[in-house]
Amino acid sequence: MSSFDPRRRSDTPAAAITQALYRISQAIGHLMRLRGEARQLSPAQIQALLFLRFARPGARTVGGLAERLATTYATASGVADALERKALVTRQPLPEDRRTVALALTEAGQQEAAAVEDVLDEIEAAIASLPDADQEALLRGTQAVVRRLQEAGYVQVYEMCWGCHFFRPNAHPADPRGPHHCAYVDAPLPEPNTFLECPDFVPRGAIEPRVVRLAESRKQQRRRR
Amino acid sequence: MSSFDPRRRSDTPAAAITQALYRISQAIGHLMRLRGEARQLSPAQIQALLFLRFARPGARTVGGLAERLATTYATASGVADALERKALVTRQPLPEDRRTVALALTEAGQQEAAAVEDVLDEIEAAIASLPDADQEALLRGTQAVVRRLQEAGYVQVYEMCWGCHFFRPNAHPADPRGPHHCAYVDAPLPEPNTFLECPDFVPRGAIEPRVVRLAESRKQQRRRR
């Protein structure tokens, strides 16, 4: 079976779609590279900047970057090196665990991230021009694929608190540390943080308990790649 | 506008879909890398092998590879080097134009290509498990995106003759050089070649003449990036 065989592609929709996704994937790489050329950034560096821009603070570490880029610590460390050299990022060991190194965008880094955050607009525009019904199906379809790839461990799905299994909105309205609560890390959440990506996100509602268990087990056995 | 902003993703389907495509794209890279690790091939090498396996003979050159991988000649030449070193590919200047170098899979190359042609099966399987209606919408949607990306020059869509604007099936049934005919290169086509990918493919039927003109103009001004 090969989705690269043009013969199959013409009579097996799944093969044709797979090939289309392969092409889109190529184009995304290309878009990243082009944008990077304009600003002296490699694709990996762009991804790192965007990760740091939208990830929950606790996740913004070398390890978090490695997880997000789906690479090793060594590679993530190298990407951080490159960004640090360009003064877009700073490193800083965490006080509570001085092994882990927090990454933070500098002022210039913020700007650079803002300048590249629209890399995929061309793709979004193409999608936005489709009829609503098609967009719905496309959303269902792509997310089904993502879910499957996630179960196989090929991607991590980071989402924001709203919609997360562990999110308790307005759990303690008067707490100065934040009105919301995360039952996963068992800590209060300030409002702004609830709009950031979180590696511990687990969709609420129609989820098999398996997924939740899976997340719970990560708590122990973090990292495995 | 940023499809990376989790806030937008939750209320703009197009952003959510774009992000899903980004994740799938990451996973495709990952799948390629994993498969390559098992066989000592880099992602680019896998793509090159698959290109050589399914492309029409005339396209199997260093330049054709560069076009397909969306890289420069220099990079394509390097990939060819790597594959030649591994004895999976041979180089051979074309007799009719000794500047162009044809690439051909060796026996081992054929086997290697066959061994990796199913890299994306995991994705195809996920898609195949969706309801037919969703698959149709997914096909429409992804192809709309691909079409747009193609117009912007970010991908090339290579397809087989059947369905091509320039294809004349059974134009000369008795011709020993082949029963079919390509009106683009104005030459006869043997049956097996009609099932290979062709860079000059232009969809027949509901196409704007613009696309055809575009293809025609490539004839002259080949290569630009």
Next chain:
DNA sequence: CAATTTATTTCGTACTCCTAAATATCTTGC
């Protein structure tokens, strides 16, 4: 047939990836 164009290669550089090994720094168990 000189000038140009085209297909490819060679260089030099930046970076991405990986593995393996070294360094700290926590965490545990006895």
Next chain:
DNA sequence: GCAAGATATTTAGGAGTACGAAATAAATTG
């Protein structure tokens, strides 16, 4: 409370991908 083990990261070394620029060689054009 401290040796052993686990964790987070870094360093070093190697293959390979990319790029742009310059060099070659072989068509093509005027």
